Amino acid sequence: MMRFTGLVRAVLLTAAVLLLSSGTAAAQPTGLFAKVVVIGVPGLTWNDVKASPELTALVNQSHVGSITVKTAGPHTCPIDGWLTISAGTRAWGSVPDQSCGDLPAVTNGKVADWQTYVDRQAEHHTGAPIGRLGQTGYSICGFGPGAAVALARTDGSLRHWQPEFDPAQLAKPDCGDAIIDAGALPPREGRAEAREKVAQLVTQARAAGGWVLLVGVSQELANAHQEPLVAMQLPPDNGPRWLTSDSTRRPGLIQLTDVTATVLKGRTPANVDPAGSADAAPLDGNEIHFTGDRHTDAAAVIEDRLDANQRFEQPxxxxxxxxxxxxxxxxxxxxxxxxxxxxxxxxxxxxxxxxxxxxxxxxxxxxxxxxxxxxxxxxxxxxxxxxxxxxxxxxxxxxxxxxxxxxxxxxxxxxxxxxxxxxxxxxxxxxxxxxxxxxxxxxxxxxxxxxxxxxxxxxxxxxxxxxxxxxxxxxxxxxxxxxxxxxxxxxxxxxxxxxxxxxxxxxxxxxxxxxxxxxxxxxxxxxxxxxxxxxxxxxxxxxxxxxxxxxxxxxxxxxxxxxxxxxxxxxxxxxxxxxxxxxxxxxxxxxxxxxxxxxxxxxxxxxxxxxxxxxxxxxxxxxxxxxxxxxxxxxxxxxxxxxxxxxxxxxxxxxxxxxxxxxxxxxxxxxxxxxxxxxxxx
Incomplete structure (x- = not known):
């Protein structure tokens, strides 16, 4: 029995050493600029990029990938996506069996009904500390209703926020990073015009200098077709490649919580906890970086992303x-x-x-x-x-x-x-x-x-x-x-x-x-x-x-x-x-x-x-x-x-x-x- 017990101990020790001898690779340096601008577009798919000459033109100027926008609830409405960016972990904002509805209004510098969303996290046991991103103390400018949700502090109050995008405000030195809500794409009529406006918004954001991350943040409707959405980083570091993160460990794939981790990475004041508070849940995401060979053919990249959607959806x-x-x-x-x-x-x-x-x-x-x-x-x-x-x-x-x-x-x-x-x-x-x-x-x-x-x-x-x-x-x-x-x-x-x-x-x-x-x-x-x-x-x-x-x-x-x-x-x-x-x-x-x-x-x-x-x-x-x-x-x-x-x-x-x-x-x-x-x- 002593011999067998010793053998078991040896096997378990060897297994423990092997299990721990490797880990996730550290994120590559992304060469962040002085400003990180996140442009969120609910419902932005790779079919939209294919149908839009303006968005197609951005492909060879970007690190590209797909972003999974799964949140804590059964649907990923815009409110769910923006709350998830706020918390850095999957949040639950929408009501099951109901349409997505409009984002909450901002009244007297505070997001309306904020406590409702706080209570919803407790009700569904998400553990999502909504308000984390806004609570860090770092100067992050926000534009649009979605950005208000993402940047609200733990009590729902806002600072450095405007209801409409203002290029002049974005270019100011006191505007550190920025979150911009480009608005959900219409399901049918007006979608082409909305895509063109998104491309124009990217151009305006790049003019302010910095590192622009264009991402889909949610589906536009509760019953919308579920698929990974678009992710682009402009300008690319060292030539256009594939976005990834240690959350997914897959070339060409990131997740929504990686956006929060990327904004907070190395940018929070030294006296502020990146988690927002001492008792906040750990971030679910990791810093976005790039991997793989360069891509130079926008049409081939788009088809690759559409093929990837089939690979993810059909099984x-x-x-x-x-x-x-x-x-x-x-x-x-x-x-x-x-x-x-x-x-x-x-x-x-x-x-x-x-x-x-x-x-x-x-x-x-x-x-x-x-x-x-x-x-x-x-x-x-x-x-x-x-x-x-x-x-x-x-x-x-x-x-x-x-x-x-x-x-x-x-x-x-x-x-x-x-x-x-x-x-x-x-x-x-x-x-x-x-x-x-x-x-x-x-x-x-x-x-x-x-x-x-x-x-x-x-x-x-x-x-x-x-x-x-x-x-x-x-x-x-x-x-x-x-x-x-x-x-x-x-x-x-x-x-x-x-x-x-x-x-x-x-x-x-x-x-x-x-x-x-x-x-x-x-x-x-x-x-x-x-x-x-x-x-x-x-x-x-x-x-x-x-x-x-x-x-x-x-x-x-x-x-x-x-x-x-x-x-x-x-x-x-x-x-x-x-x-x-x-x-x-x-x-x-x-x-x-x-x-x-x-x-x-x-x-x-x-x-x-x-x-x-x-x-x-x-x-x-x-x-x-x-x-x-x-x-x-x-x-x-x-x-x-x-x-x-x-x-x-x-x-x-x-x-x-x-x-x-x-x-x-x-x-x-x-x-x-x-x-x-x-x-x-x-």
Whole structure:
């Protein structure tokens, strides 16, 4: 036991060192001028740039990119966008199920109904300190109603603000940086004229000298098409390139809160806290900088941005279509097998089940096809996913036969390990990435990706241990720690998977699996020890990450910072609300019932009404540890992750079809009984 415990400690220490050996790259110097002028235009899309000669002419004079304007509420109306710039974190300004409406008026030097917006942040637990930007004490001039919202102090009062843009005022020395509201673009009539005025406003702002940031700040309507909007920085530093930030770590993509971080970076008086107050939430954004090669062809840049919109928008709608197609194929194949019980119907049913497993590879491999540049990108993505799912299932079924399930699980594990080490290039545009439209994770592994990696890692670890267990249980346990530890490191290391919640769920599962492999059983005392070891390992990694400079911390260190500052309650409440929202309809309850039944099947295998499953459970020493580890990972993830029941449901959607396919492919009855049932056969 001493030997094994020492080994576990060594593996955890190595994992901690690897997890913390890299961080986010520091922002490049942006060469800021004496003045930073932010021009916000609600609804400014890349189609507007394409349709406007004046805006197109700005492209080769700018660092360019797209900006995600997701805020805390369900819609990003202009009030939401301007409040988010005010707070430096996602804010909630609009009322759900209502139109966006006009921005609040300014009366007697104060934004009307300001307290309403303050109360709205508390009501929805956003934690957004609206008024932060105006409270810094730095001289920032504002022009227009949106700028009034962005620059209002914590009590709603204003200074250095005018209702209309004044070039002469902007050029004055006492006007430091500036925020300009160019007004929302009209949905239809008058949009061309509004685009021309925006281009003129950019020209006027540049004449005052400085660094102009033209950005979309929101959608113009509550029901407007959701897409990343335009971001341009003029003049460009060292030639026109691609905007980025450490918030997104993606060339050509920034987020709305980066605007606040950029304005405040290095420009706040020394006696003023950049956060606005000592108890304010940390900034969600990072300074905007540039990356990549120069661009010199405005038309090509615009088409690239429009292609990027397709890459960000199509995956989620197509996810439903692909899932429906695969499930329908499975149902039809299983019904055919139920009634016919022929070898052909069995092979077809196995193929469709393996096809669902292949889907978990296809969501990532599809990005290698650059489908967003094909004609009809949505339909192209649908065909690519179905094609790769079917091809991987066919290859696995023909080459590996009854062990096809194992090949697909190992392939998922290896693909995601490589993707993580390379900086997760397969995530952008995949169906398992939230993307900038949803405003979720911009880099690293999300919940769906982690669920896939967890299944692949634990099944692969079980296979490796099974090959060694007859020689030595210690060697088999080491194999579990190595295979599982690699997944933990890649999933959690900053710059790779950067997934805090993932390693919380995977670490105890790997430790439990290693213990069961070594000892064959586990006592309550050992189970508690495994849980404590997992908590300590994750806590140590998070605390060490917290010790790094704030701009180099990942999600781990940021969470510890919030915890130590006493600012974690809103975060936890929001995550709990996200987990609970799955139960707002019958689908969430159905997922929970299915997940619980699957977990019970790993704990009480002899109660499962399938002879094939019961035989399989007892057939090999590593089956039980692997299945229990999968259940443990799913249970911990469900209880401690904001994805809630969705995380184990995704794991179930990958693991169960592979298991059933294996049972069906392995079980060849001597006689075919018309009275037998599918459950008994598989």
């Amino acid at each position: 989620r709608p197509m996810l439903f279509a692909v899932s429906l197609t695969i499930v329908a194929a499975e149902v039809l194949a299983l019904l055919w097998f139920w009634f016919r019980r022929s070898p052909a119907s069995r092979r077809t049913a196995v193929f469709t089940l393996l096809m669902q497993g292949g889907f978990y590879l296809a969501v990532f491999l599809s990005t290698l096809t650059v489908w967003w540049r094909w004609p009809s990108p949505g339909f192209s993505l649908y065909c690519v996913i179905i094609g790769i799912s079917a091809l991987t299932a066919l290859v696995a079924q023909v080459v590996l036969k009854k062990y096809a399930y194992l090949g697909l699980a190992i392939a998922a594990y290896l693909i995601l390990l490589v993707d993580g080490v390379l900086g997760t290039p397969l995530q952008v545009g995949s169906m398992f990435a939230d993307g900038p439209v949803i405003g979720g994770r911009f880099y690293g592994f999300g919940n769906s990706t982690f669920a896939t990696l967890a299944v692949g890692a634990l099944v692969t670890a079980g296979f490796a241990a099974q090959r060694l267990i007859s020689k030595s249980r210690v060697q088999a346990a080491i194999a579990v720690l190595v295979v599982g530890g690699a997944a933990i490191v890649v999933d959690g290391r900053p710059g790779w998977g950067t997934d805090f919640g993932g390693i919380i769920a995977l670490t105890p599962a790997v430790l439990l699996m290693a213990w069961l492999t070594w000892r064959g059983s586990i006592s309550l005392r050992a189970l508690i020890g495994v849980g404590v070891a997992g908590v300590l390992a994750v806590s140590a990694v998070a605390f060490l990450d917290y010790l790094r400079p704030p701009d180099q911390r990942s999600h781990f260190g940021a969470f510890v910072a919030r915890l130590l500052d006493g600012d974690v309650s809103d975060v936890l409440i929001r995550k709990l609300q996200m987990a609970v929202q799955f139960f707002s309809g019958p689908a969430g309850w159905a997922m929970l019932i299915a997940v619980v039944l699957c977990m019970l099947g790993t704990l009480l295998p002899h109660r499962v009404p399938s002879e094939s499953y019961r035989t399989f459970y007892d057939s090999l020493p590593m089956v039980r540890p692997t299945l229990l580890a999968l259940s443990t990972c799913g249970l911990v993830g469900m209880l401690l992750n904001d994805a809630g029941v969705a995380l184990p449901a995704i794991m179930t959607g990958f693991a169960v079809p592979l298991l059933v396919a294996h049972l069906m492919a392995s079980h060849q009855p001597a006689t075919v009984s018309p009275e037998s049932h599918l459950v008994q056969e598989s």
